[in-house]
Amino acid sequence: xxxxxxxxxxxxxxxxxxxxxxxxxxxxxxxxxxxxxxxxxxxxxxxxxxxxxxxxxxxxxxxxxxxxxxxxxxxxxxxxxxxxxxxxxxxxxxxxxxxxxxxxxxxxxxxxxxxxxxxxxxxxxxxxxxxxxxxxxxxxxxxxxxxxxxxxxxxxxxxxxxxxxxxxxxxxxxxxxxxxxxxxxxxxxxxxxxxxxxxxxxxxxxxxxxxxxxxxxxxxxxxxxxxxxxxxxxxxxxxxxxxxxxxxxxxxxxxx
Amino acid sequence: xxxxxxxxxxxxxxxxxxxxxxxxxxxxxxxxxxxxxxxxxxxxxxxxxxxxxxxxxxxxxxxxxxxxxxxxxxxxxxxxxxxxxxxxxxxxxxxxxxxxxxxxxxxxxxxxxxxxxxxxxxxxxxxxxxxxxxxxxxxxxxxxxxxxxxxxxxxxxxxxxxxxxxxxxxxxxxxxxxxxxxxxxxxxxxxxxxxxxxxxxxxxxxxxxxxxxxxxxxxxxxxxxxxxxxxxxxxxxxxxxxxxxxxxxxxxxxxxxxxxxxxxxxxxxxxxxxx
Ligand SMILES: Nc1ncnc2c1ncn2[C@@H]1O[C@H](COP(=O)(O)OP(=O)(O)O)[C@@H](O)[C@H]1O
Ligand SMILES: [Mg+2]
Numbered sequence: 001x002x003x004x005x006x007x008x009x010x011x012x013x014x015x016x017x018x019x020x021x022x023x024x025x026x027x028x029x030x031x032x033x034x035x036x037x038x039x040x041x042x043x044x045x046x047x048x049x050x051x052x053x054x055x056x057x058x059x060x061x062x063x064x065x066x067x068x069x070x071x072x073x074x075x076x077x078x079x080x081x082x083x084x085x086x087x088x089x090x091x092x093x094x095x096x097x098x099x100x101x102x103x104x105x106x107x108x109x110x111x112x113x114x115x116x117x118x119x120x121x122x123x124x125x126x127x128x129x130x131x132x133x134x135x136x137x138x139x140x141x142x143x144x145x146x147x148x149x150x151x152x153x154x155x156x157x158x159x160x161x162x163x164x165x166x167x168x169x170x171x172x173x174x175x176x177x178x179x180x181x182x183x184x185x186x187x188x189x190x191x192x193x194x195x196x197x198x199x200x201x202x203x204x205x206x207x208x209x210x211x212x213x214x215x216x217x218x219x220x221x222x223x224x225x226x227x228x229x230x231x232x233x234x235x236x237x238x239x240x241x242x243x244x245x246x247x248x249x250x251x252x253x254x255x256x
Numbered sequence: 257x258x259x260x261x262x263x264x265x266x267x268x269x270x271x272x273x274x275x276x277x278x279x280x281x282x283x284x285x286x287x288x289x290x291x292x293x294x295x296x297x298x299x300x301x302x303x304x305x306x307x308x309x310x311x312x313x314x315x316x317x318x319x320x321x322x323x324x325x326x327x328x329x330x331x332x333x334x335x336x337x338x339x340x341x342x343x344x345x346x347x348x349x350x351x352x353x354x355x356x357x358x359x360x361x362x363x364x365x366x367x368x369x370x371x372x373x374x375x376x377x378x379x380x381x382x383x384x385x386x387x388x389x390x391x392x393x394x395x396x397x398x399x400x401x402x403x404x405x406x407x408x409x410x411x412x413x414x415x416x417x418x419x420x421x422x423x424x425x426x427x428x429x430x431x432x433x434x435x436x437x438x439x440x441x442x443x444x445x446x447x448x449x450x451x452x453x454x455x456x457x458x459x460x461x462x463x464x465x466x467x468x469x470x471x472x473x474x475x476x477x478x479x480x481x482x483x484x485x486x487x488x489x490x491x492x493x494x495x496x497x498x499x500x501x502x503x504x505x506x507x508x509x510x511x512x513x514x515x516x517x518x519x520x521x522x523x524x525x526x527x528x529x530x531x
Contacts, residue, residue, distance in 0.1 A: 009447075053438055055434060055437065085442075089440040089441070089442055090440065091440075092438060092440035093439060094438065094440075096439075097439075099434075101398075101431050103429075103437075104432075105435070105454070106454070107457045116449065117439045120441070120445060121439060121440050121441055121445070167473055169439065171435075173469065
C-alpha cells in the first residue's frame with residue numbers, strides 16, 4: 001500500500017480545440033509528497049490539476065489515483081471521455097480540491113458547507129459529520145464562525161473554510177489551485193499557515209502557487225511547467241537554489 | 257468584504273432587529289403620517305356609512321377565501337411549472353428550449369384578461385362539446401368558473417416566474433457547481449444540493465414582487481363570474497348603491513394582504529445573505 005503512488009500521471013496531453021495546453025506530462029506523487037507546481041500564467045498549471053479529478057477530460061494519457069486508473073474510452077470526436085461515471089465520482093470524493101475563488105456554497109452556513117459532502121456523498125451520519133466538522137473548523141480557526149454564511153466572511157476565512165471542507169472528506173490527496181491568489185495581501189499569511197500545518201502532517205498535496213518562498217519551504221518536490229511541458233523538476237533547494245533551465249532562472253527572478 | 261456591523265446582523269435569523277426598529281417608527285415624520293392616518297380612519301368611520309358591513313361579512317369572508325385560494329394555488333402550481341420552464345430554457349435540448357421560450361414569450365406578451373376569457377369562453381365551450389367530458393366527474397368542476405380562473409392565473413404566473421427562473425438558473429456561478437462536481441456529486445446531487453437551491457435563492461427577491469403583482473391580478477377573475485373578494489364588493493355596491501365605502505374597504509384588505517406578504521417574504525429572503 002505504502003509504495004502505491006497516490007497520484008500517477010503518464011504522458012498526459014490536453015488540447016482545447018487546436019490549442020495544445022498540456023504536451024505530455026508525466027508526474028508521480030507518492031503518499032506524503034508535497035508537490036509544488038510553478039510556472040508562468042497560461043503554462044497549463046490549472047489544466048493539469050483539473051485533469052487529475054477529471055474536471056477537464058484529457059486528450060490522451062493515463063491517470064491513476066492510488067493505483068486505480070480512471071476508466072476512459074475514446075470519444076467520438078477525438079480525445080477521451082469518461083467510461084464509468086460512478087468510478088470517477090467515487091475517486092473525486094477523495095480528492096479534495098481547493099479553488100482560487102474558494103467556491104463555497106453561499107446558501108449554506110460554514111458548518112453546512114463542511115458537512116455537505118460527508119453526509120450527501122460519503123453517506124456519513126449527520127451527528128458524526130457535525131462533530132468532525134466542528135473539530136476541523138476549530139483547527140482552521142473558524143470555530144466561532146460555524147453558523148455564519150460565506151458571503152459575510154473575509155477571503156482568508158472563506159479559503160480556510162474551503163480547506164476544512166476538503167479535510168472533512170479525509171482526502172487521499174489535496175489539490176490546491178493558487179489558494180492565495182485571490183486574497184488581499186494581508187490575508188495570505190493565515191491561509192498559508194493552515195496549509196503549512198497540513199504539510200507538517202505529511203498530507204499528500206499538489207499545490208499550484210506563486211508563493212515561491214512558501215513552496216521552497218513546504219514542498220518535497222517542485223515542478224516547473226512551461227508551455228505544457230515539465231521543463232525542470234527536483235527538490236526545492238535544487239530548483240530554487242540551482243536552476244538549470246534559463247526559463248526557470250528567469251521565472252524565479254521575475255517573481256522573487 | 258463587509259464591515260462588522262452587517263456581519264452581526266447577517267448571521268442566522270435573530271429576533272432583535274424588530275426591537276431595534278421600534279424607535280425608528282417614532283421619528284417625527286412617521287408620527288405625523290400616523291396621525292393623519294388615524295384622523296382619516298376616524299373620519300371614515302364617523303362620516304361614512306358602514307351599516308352594510310356586518311350583513312355582508314360572511315359573504316366577504318367567502319370572497320376573501322376565494323381570493324386567497326386563487327393567489328396561493330396559482331403561485332404554488334405556477335412556481336412548480338416555472339422551474340422546468342426556467343431549466344429548459346437554460347439547459348434543455350433545443351425543441352424544449354424553444355417551446356419553453358415560446359410559451360413564456362406568448363403569455364407575457366398578451367393581456368391576462370384576454371387569456372382569462374380565452375380559457376373561460378374558449379376552453380369551457382370546447383369541453384362542453386364532448387359528451388365524454390360532460391358525463392365525467394370532472395364536469396362538476398369544469399362547468400364552474402373558478403377552474404378557468406385558476407388555470408389562467410397559474411399559466412400567467414408560470415410564464416413570468418419561468419423567465420425569472422431562467423435568469424436564476426443561468427446566473428448561479430459556475431465555480432459553485434464545479435466545486436460540487438469536484439467533490440464527487442452526481443449530476444442529480446449537483447442539481448438538488450447546489451444548483452436548484454441556489455437558483456431559488458437568487459430568485460427570491462423578485463418572487464416577492466411577482467407575488468404582489470399576482471395578488472393584484474386576482475380581481476380579474478371576477479370578470480368570468482368567480483366570486484372573489486372583488487366580485488363580492490361589486491355586488492355590495494350594486495345592492496347598497498354605495499360607491500366609496502365598499503371600495504375603501506377593498507383597498508384596506510388588499511393593503512393588509514400585501515403588507516403581510518411583503519413582511520413574510522422579506523423575512524424568508526433575509527435568512528440567507530447574498531453576496
Ligand atoms: N476551458 C478552456 N477552453 C479553452 N482554453 C482554455 C480553457 N481552459 C484553459 N484554457 C487555455 O489553456 C491555457 C492554460 O490555461 P491554465 O491551465 O489555466 O494556465 P495556468 O493555470 O497555468 O495559468 C491558457 O492559454 C488558457 O487560455
Ligand atoms: Mg491557473
